[in-house]
Amino acid sequence: MQYERTTEKDSNYNNLEEMSISALLSAINKEDQTVPLAVEKAIRQIEKLTEQIVLKLRQGGRLFYMGAGTSGRLGIVDASECPPTFGVSYDLVVGIIAGGDTAIRKAVEFAEDSTTQGWEDLQSYSISSNDVVVGIAASGTTPYVIAALEKCNKNGIVTGCITCNAGSPLANTAQYPIEVVVGPEFVTGSSRMKAGTAQKLVLNMLSTTTMIQLGRVKGNKMVDMQLSNDKLVDRGIRMIMQALPISKEEAATLLNEHKNVRKAIEAYGNK
Structure with missing residues (x-):
């Protein structure tokens, strides 16, 4: 089924190579200012997924992020910052990227196109109905993520997603979709920009709100942080x-x- 991918639409700007440094920076900044407003429109969706994450983690479950490319890396960043910030174990929030750890630094060709590897990667963590899996894909069409969420649904595992296109296959697959529609990128199709920023903002909201609800913050202080420096x-x-x-x-x-x-x-x- 075809649907409109606004993340792939032509930029609102043209002839970028002819613009001055000042003009480029100002234009990028102007576009970036629209991202928090797009996130605001999705707060109710974010709330619904957060409620499920808190529920499952209180019952002893885990939170998994999975994605490819920039989306996968952003999930890994958020997961890896939970232990030092909130003092939780490293296996409570887990980031998985298509292509494995190698793909954190270097793109692994066609890794995101596999319809079996995502579920295999989850199984290596003994995934179960106690857990929550959040697929992250700006396009909302990444086979690696969608197929994994489909298997999760069939196995009674709560699924959510973060995407930047409305009505995507990923959003239609996830039980608790989050759709932050940021529109065309400054450089056409470069979803590491506004879409990546939107995903990072949502991830911040999911993990921070969850950890506060789990009692990992007192007042406004990170009282369980690791004293690593x-x-x-x-x-x-x-x-x-x-x-x-x-x-x-x-x-x-x-x-x-x-x-x-x-x-x-x-x-x-x-x-």
Whole structure:
């Protein structure tokens, strides 16, 4: 079935090679400003998928992102940032890309065209009905993603998607579709631009809201963050000082002892 892919429509700008650097930057920025407005229109869809993710993760399930190219990479970025930011295990949110880890840096030819590999990749994680799988594809036509979601549906696994075209095969396959229609790209068809930005914004919303709902934020602070560098240790000390009537030295001692902001604050309160 044919449908209109606005991500493939001609750019609103032409003769780009004749434009000055200033004009190019201004035009790209102007286009980018439309993306949050497009995301806003999809908030109800985002809410419905987030509700399912929170429900499944509270029951001990996992969240899987899967995509090809830019979409796959964006899913991996969001998944990989959950453990250091929220202190969750690395297998709670998982990013999968067509072509495997090699494709994170270099395109793997025709990997996105497979209608079997996506489900095989999910099976390697012992995917089950406890989990949620979110397919990411700007075009909404990526076979690797669509076929995997079809198999998930048949196996009672909750499915969602993030796409940038309305009425796409992917959106029609996912149980909880998110459609952020950003329109033509500045460089025709270059969906790493506005579409990629839209996908990143939605991923931020999904994972951050989920982690807050799961109790991984206190007030507005990342109290379960991993203390993986000096900057984060210093942030942790300041967070403890804000929460407790103690000096910097005392806060540092507490943090060094408990290795976690939340635990340090709780330990002080239990004295």
